[in-house]
Amino acid sequence: xxxxxxxxxxxxxxxxxxxxxxxxxxxxxxxxxxxxxxxxxxxxxxxxxxxxxxxxxxxxxxxxxxxxxxxxxxxxxxxxxxxxxxxxxxxxxxxxxxxxxxxxxxxxxxxxxxxxxxxxxxxxxxxxxxxxxxxxxxxxxxxxxxxxxxxxxxxxxxxxxxxxxxxxxxxxxxxxxxxxxxxxxxxxxxxxxxxxxxxxxxxxxxxxxxxxxxxxxxxxxxxxxxxxxxxxxxxxxxxxxxxxxxxxxxxxxxxxxxxxxxxxxxxxxxxxxxxxxxxxxxxxxxxxxxxxxxxxxxxxxxxxxxxxxxxxxxxxxxxx
Numbered sequence: 001x002x003x004x005x006x007x008x009x010x011x012x013x014x015x016x017x018x019x020x021x022x023x024x025x026x027x028x029x030x031x032x033x034x035x036x037x038x039x040x041x042x043x044x045x046x047x048x049x050x051x052x053x054x055x056x057x058x059x060x061x062x063x064x065x066x067x068x069x070x071x072x073x074x075x076x077x078x079x080x081x082x083x084x085x086x087x088x089x090x091x092x093x094x095x096x097x098x099x100x101x102x103x104x105x106x107x108x109x110x111x112x113x114x115x116x117x118x119x120x121x122x123x124x125x126x127x128x129x130x131x132x133x134x135x136x137x138x139x140x141x142x143x144x145x146x147x148x149x150x151x152x153x154x155x156x157x158x159x160x161x162x163x164x165x166x167x168x169x170x171x172x173x174x175x176x177x178x179x180x181x182x183x184x185x186x187x188x189x190x191x192x193x194x195x196x197x198x199x200x201x202x203x204x205x206x207x208x209x210x211x212x213x214x215x216x217x218x219x220x221x222x223x224x225x226x227x228x229x230x231x232x233x234x235x236x237x238x239x240x241x242x243x244x245x246x247x248x249x250x251x252x253x254x255x256x257x258x259x260x261x262x263x264x265x266x267x268x269x270x271x272x273x274x275x276x277x278x279x280x281x282x283x284x285x286x287x288x289x290x291x292x293x294x295x296x297x298x299x300x301x302x303x304x305x306x307x308x309x310x311x312x313x314x315x316x317x318x319x320x
Contacts, residue, residue, distance in 0.1 A: 001044030002298055004279050006076075006117070007174040008199025009147055013076050015273050015298050017047035018291065019205060019282040020059040030062055032287065037066030039288035041075065043295040049177075049203070049282050050110075051080035051121060052102050057109050064110035072112060078203075079106050080151060080177075082121035094124035096135040103139055119149040119177060123157045129164050137170040149175035149203070155190035162198050173200055175279060180204035182213060182253075182271055182310065183241055184319050192277045201279030204272060208283075212241045213268040215254045246317045253313055262300060269297035271310060 003012040018040040020033070037048065050063045060079060067075060081102045084092040092098060103118060118139065120132065139145040150158065150173055158176060165172045176195055178187045180202060187202065195202065208214055250264065257267040272281045283294040302310075311318075 001046075001295070002273075003046070005201065006147065006203075006279050007195070007201030009174040009201075011076060011116070011147065013047035013203075013280045014045045015280055016045060016269065016295050017049055017203070017280045017282045018045050019284050020048075020050040020063055021054055021205070021284060030065075033062050034066040035288045036285045036291050037063065039291045040285075040295065041067075041070060043292060045291075045295065046074065047076045047078070047203075047280055049078040049205075051083075051119075052085055052106050052109075053080070053083035053121065056085065057105070060106055060109040064112065068111060076116040077110065077112065078117035078119060078149075079110065079115055080119040080121035081106070082124065094120055094127045094132045094135075096131050099132070099135040100139070103144055107144065114143060115145050117147045117149050117175060118145040119151050119175070120153070121151050123150070123153045129160050130168060133161060133165050133168065133170045137165075140171045147174045149173055149177065149200075151177035152179070155194045158191065158198075158200065159194055162194075162200075173198075175201050175203050177203045177205060177282075179206045180272065180275075180278075180281075181207050181209045182268055182314060183209045183246065183317065186320055189320060196277050202277050203280050203282065204278060205282045207269055207272050207281045208265055209241055209268075212246065213250060213253075213265060215250055215264040217247055217250075249314050249317050253310065256306070256309060256313070260300065260306075262296070263293070265294065266297040266300060267302075267310075269294060270300035270302050271307070273298065274302050274307060 002015040004015055006013050018037065048063060048067060050059050052060060081099055082094055085102060090097050106115065118136065124132065136145065136148045140148065148171055153176060158173065161173055176191065178191065180187055253267060254264045257264040269281055272278055285291045285294065
């Protein structure tokens with residue numbers, strides 16, 4: 001496993017990390033989820049990501065139990081705050097009240113004294129950025145949080161946070177967690193250039209484009225009811241990728257992967273790890289075997305010619 005700095009911070013995280021969205025505490029039975037965590041840890045993964053909103057705290061509980069048998073200083077634990085955790089007017093967003101209360105709640109659910117990386121799950125236009133950053137800075141001062149990050153913030157939002165923290169001498173953002181994969185590259189326009197300049201690393205999610213880059217969906221075929229694409233409740237991030245042109249291109253990627261002796265999903269993960277400003281890519285898994293398969297992508301070294309072939313194959317289907 002390769003370990004990379006989280007942005008410009010001194011802490012190092014595994015190039016492949018394990019997430020818990022849509023699975024732990026929800027669709028995946030708890031012991032299986034814990035087995036996935038153990039397999040990841042044993043494979044060299046030291047970075048585990050979750051969020052308070054994932055099944056209203058249940059995912060955090062499962063992640064906490066799964067990591068409880070390991071030394072706390074041997075892994076990097078990340079969670080998030082923003083989305084509603086109740087029906088009250090202050091049970092959401094990035095107000096000081098919600099951030100502080102949810103951090104304390106996450107610590108209890110995770111069964112730990114501190115969170116390595118605490119992330120603002122989305123930008124909150126209703127809360128002044130100085131209030132957000134001051135609350136996060138206080139959590140760092142108290143030792144409850146070691147580093148702070150954001151998720152799916154625009155370049156403008158990130159720049160505002162960077163310059164405000166600098167002006168007020170507050171703890172700085174070290175990471176951003178966006179969607180990023182072969183098909184979705186919007187962060188390349190302005191987010192990555194800004195983050196490179198300011199020392200903010202990308203911790204990307206949806207590296208397999210919600211399963212499109214696994215090759216399991218075929219052009220001209222309806223997705224099965226038991227797949228993510230066939231479930232209207234969880235396929236919102238798939239956008240318009242389920243079209244014949246994109247699916248045909250993915251089949252061409254499969255041929256390239258076959259030449260290297262690996263799967264197209266592994267090719268997709270290896271592609272991300274060749275991109276600049278990426279600290280880690282988050283995988284999801286409902287079985288330990290999936291973890292093992294995806295972690296192997298960290299060992300695949302794509303050449304410049306491989307990257308050029310990928311861009312040629314995907315020409316016309318990439319979203320910027």
